[in-house]
Amino acid sequence: MQGLAVGAKMSEATMNRLYxxxxxxxxxASTSIFIAIMFVCACVxxxxxxxxxxxxxxxxxxxxGPKAVEKKPAPAPRLMLLVGIEDRNSYANVPYYLxxxxxxxxxxxxxxxxxxxxxxxxxxxxxxxxxRRAKAEKQAYVVWLxxxxxxxxxxxxxxxxxxxxxxxxxIFEPETANIKQWGRTHQQIYKTGRGGISSPTSRNSPLYxxxxxxxxxxxxxxxxxxxxxxxxxxxxWRQ
Numbered sequence: 015m016q017g018l019a020v021g022a023k024m025s026e027a028t029m030n031r032l033y034x035x036x037x038x039x040x041x042x043a044s045t046s047i048f049i050a051i052m053f054v055c056a057c058v059x060x061x062x063x064x065x066x067x068x069x070x071x072x073x074x075x076x077x078x079g080p081k082a083v084e085k086k087p088a089p090a091p092r093l094m095l096l097v098g099i100e101d102r103n104s105y106a107n108v109p110y111y112l113x114x115x116x117x118x119x120x121x122x123x124x125x126x127x128x129x130x131x132x133x134x135x136x137x138x139x140x141x142x143x144x145x146r147r148a149k150a151e152k153q154a155y156v157v158w159l160x161x162x163x164x165x166x167x168x169x170x171x172x173x174x175x176x177x178x179x180x181x182x183x184x185i186f187e188p189e190t191a192n193i194k195q196w197g198r199t200h201q202q203i204y205k206t207g208r209g210g211i212s213s214p215t216s217r218n219s220p221l222y223x224x225x226x227x228x229x230x231x232x233x234x235x236x237x238x239x240x241x242x243x244x245x246x247x248x249x250x251w252r253q
Contacts, residue, residue, distance in 0.1 A: 093242055094154035095132040096147065097121050098139030100161070108161050108179060112203070112222065113137045116161060116181055116231045123235035124157075127244050141184075148186035155194065156186040157238055161203075179203035179222065181234040185241055195241040199233040202226065 099117045101110065117134055124132035135147065135156070144158040160182040180203065184196040206223045236246060 093130045096154045097157045098135035099159040101138040119231035120235045145191045148191040151188040158184045181230045199230045201230040201233045
């Protein structure tokens with residue numbers, strides 16, 4: 015009886031092993047089928063997502079117009095001045111060499127203004143010539159200088175020349191020759207015994223202070239600039 019019982023147990027164990035061995039392929043097959051299904055689903059999902067991305071509307075590139083270039087403000091036109099001076103005043107016995115000195119120094123001072131272009135027109139310019147030049151100009155103002163003394167207006171004449179002189183200026187507008195402004199300097203050109211301006215050809219010509227002469231020319235130039243609302247810095251006179 016015991017032998018039959020042992021044999022029965024052994025046969026039962028053997029049957030269980032055989033049954034378990036038969037079930038393993040089934041599990042493997044099920045697992046393989048499940049993996050295959052998941053792979054197919056993943057491929058379908060990827061294909062649909064690719065189709066969605068391909069069907070998405072393409073955005074047109076933004077086209078911007080030409081960039082606006084900021085225009086720099088045009089520079090203000092330069093003030094053109096044509097400067098001439100009357101020849102010597104024989105009635106007041108004013109030496110002729112003073113004209114050149116006053117003209118040169120006045121033009122130099124006018125040129126100190128950055129917005130001004132001043133050119134000399136030479137000596138021997140009378141009022142009629144200054145008016146004619148102004149009418150012929152399109153942009154340049156004509157500045158007419160004169161060296162005078164109080165003896166001229168009083169009708170007196172001095173053989174030794176006047177003790178003091180001053181510079182008179184007149185500004186003529188271009189094309190019309192209308193007078194924009196006129197005036198005289200307060201700086202007097204006085205006679206001096208030495209260190210002055212004299213004529214190399216005339217021993218009888220009076221001597222006038224070179225410093226006073228330059229200061230009067232400087233003042234005349236500054237008054238002309240003030241007529242155009244231009245002011246220069248108060249700096250030393252350039253020698």
